[in-house]
Amino acid sequence: MSTLQGRIDQTIANVADFPKPGIQYKDITPLFLDAELSNDIVDAFVEKAKGKIDAVCGIESRGFLYGIQIAQKLGVPFILVRKAGKLPPPTVSQSYDLEYGQATIEVNETYIKNDMRILVHDDVLATGGTAEACAKLVEKCGGKVTQFSFIVNLEFLNGSDKLTSFTQDIVSLTTY
Numbered sequence: 009m010s011t012l013q014g015r016i017d018q019t020i021a022n023v024a025d026f027p028k029p030g031i032q033y034k035d036i037t038p039l040f041l042d043a044e045l046s047n048d049i050v051d052a053f054v055e056k057a058k059g060k061i062d063a064v065c066g067i068e069s070r071g072f073l074y075g076i077q078i079a080q081k082l083g084v085p086f087i088l089v090r091k092a093g094k095l096p097p098p099t100v101s102q103s104y105d106l107e108y109g110q111a112t113i114e115v116n117e118t119y120i121k122n123d124m125r126i127l128v129h130d131d132v133l134a135t136g137g138t139a140e141a142c143a144k145l146v147e148k149c150g151g152k153v154t155q156f157s158f159i160v161n162l163e164f165l166n167g168s169d170k171l172t173s174f175t176q177d178i179v180s181l182t183t184y
């Protein structure tokens with residue numbers, strides 16, 4: 009029986025030069041074709057976060073997919089962190105650089121309570137700009153990030169360097 013990491017690695021597809029030349033794009037969408045593997049992935053994240061968090065912030069869009077399942081299994085709120093202009097007020101915003109562009113994310117500022125322990129969850133950690141921006145949003149709202157979790161860490165981009173000042177607890181199920 010192969011490990012969870014082995015099963016994930018066999019399932020994720022690498023797409024060269026998408027969405028721009030030079031990018032090795034990790035397509036995680038085949039994971040969702042496999043219900044048993046997806047359940048095992050959610051369980052692995054839940055095991056890592058159990059007892060450590062009061063809410064999950066999932067980052068649009070791929071951070072929503074397992075993020076809400078993690079929150080529901082742990083019995084804690086799921087908070088949507090969305091691209092600019094999608095959420096009604098009152099929101100707080102944070103801009104950041106991506107591996108292939110620039111973006112702004114927002115969250116409803118009333119959802120994160122003072123000292124709430126937050127799991128920031130997303131599918132891929134690349135340069136770390138997105139997760140860092142989300143952590144800044146959490147802090148602007150008075151919360152604190154106690155864990156980051158990702159399916160994939162593109163380790164060669166050193167994204168975790170941007171996150172360790174928030175917490176050292178950075179979970180990834182596979183790395184490239």
Ligand SMILES: O=P(O)(O)OC[C@H]1O[C@H](OP(=O)(O)OP(=O)(O)O)[C@H](O)[C@@H]1O
Pocket residue numbers: 067068069070071105106107111130131132133134135136137138139167
């Ligand atoms: O570590 P970073 O360099 O910031 O990159 C990681 C982010 O890039 C991708 O999102 P994308 O903006 O492509 O949006 P999507 O999830 O809506 O496809 C991915 O889902 C992460 O959110």
Ligand SMILES: Nc1ncnc2[nH]cnc12
Pocket residue numbers: 031032033034035107132134135162
């Ligand atoms: N190389 C990559 N593959 C998939 N998602 C990404 N998000 C940022 N960089 C990515």
